[in-house]
Amino acid sequence: MKAWFARHYGGPDVLRLEEVDKPVPKPGEILVKVHASTVNSADRRIRACDFPPGMKTLGRLALGWSRPRQPILGTELSGVVEAIGQGVRQYSPGEAVYAFPGGKMGAHAEYVMFKEAGPLAHLPEGVSMQTAAALCFGGTTALSYLRRAGVREGQSMLVLGGAGAVGSAMVQLGKLAGAQITATTSAGNLDLVAAFGAGRVIDYRHTDVARLGERFDVVADTVGAMDFATAQRLLKPNGRYLAISGAMKEMLGSLRKGPDGKRMIVGPADERREDVIELGRLAARGQYRPHIDKVYAFTDLPAAHAHADTGHKRGSVVVQVAE
Incomplete structure (x- = not known):
């Protein structure tokens, strides 16, 4: 072969x-x-x-x-x-x-x-x-982090990098979990990310999300766009920053909570057969593509x-x- x-x-x-x-x-x-x-x-x-x-x-x-x-x-x-x-x-x-x-x-x-x-x-x-x-690559990563963050109906989530394999899965599967999705991407991908299910899409090149003046239950960073200190300004009390592209600094930082119970979640995504099977089911129902x-x-x-x-x-x- x-x-x-x-x-x-x-x-x-x-x-x-x-x-x-x-x-x-x-x-x-x-x-x-x-x-x-x-x-x-x-x-x-x-x-x-x-x-x-x-x-x-x-x-x-x-x-x-x-x-x-x-x-x-x-x-x-x-x-x-x-x-x-x-x-x-x-x-x-x-x-x-x-x-x-x-x-x-x-x-x-x-x-x-x-x-x-x-x-x-x-x-x-x-x-x-x-x-x-x-x-599976984007899908299992999204499922793993959504599960660790306990994302549920009615929560708000900001997805940084909504057009990539992981980001697009996070938008789709986060919405399926009941979250209200805001996502960032470049201007050429705004319509695409909206089609994935984001209720609002922001061109990160023209809008600094760190200065939005808005708070989210979850910030899912799929591209390493910010650090925990910056993310804390965007999180509600007990909010979670998902450092999906996190490095050593994030892994060490995840051991300590931020103020108001804010915390960072980082580390390798789970590789579970159950998630592989579930992604196929969702694709067959048209809920994830x-x-x-x-x-x-x-x-x-x-x-x-x-x-x-x-x-x-x-x-x-x-x-x-x-x-």
């Missing part, structure tokens, strides 16, 4: 398409033929060794000191069950599925192996392969990385691996 390898840290030019042995499923394993995947912020950060301030040493220790320990990137995919190992009961060859390998990665390949109880699910009727491939910015051929994966590097992708960048 073919797979893209990042055997060194660097720009998109470090990626190499290589031929490797096709895996054979062992008992309890499922081999999935990948139809589509994505290139998201995690992929580009790992490939470039571009970690948040204060996190580079920890990032290298966790992910590989001089090169990515897992050279095949890719956190999410859709595809078809190619083969199953002995004892597998929930899946059969030919069934359409979607999956979220998450931090284990490996989705930028023609085939990926999963345990039967792993982070995959049957593709719901009416959900396309491209949509399914983009469900990831926005697809561009679609690249598998052979053009470095170009997809280059687009993600611009920092201006809207929603998800999909890579079409197979028809």
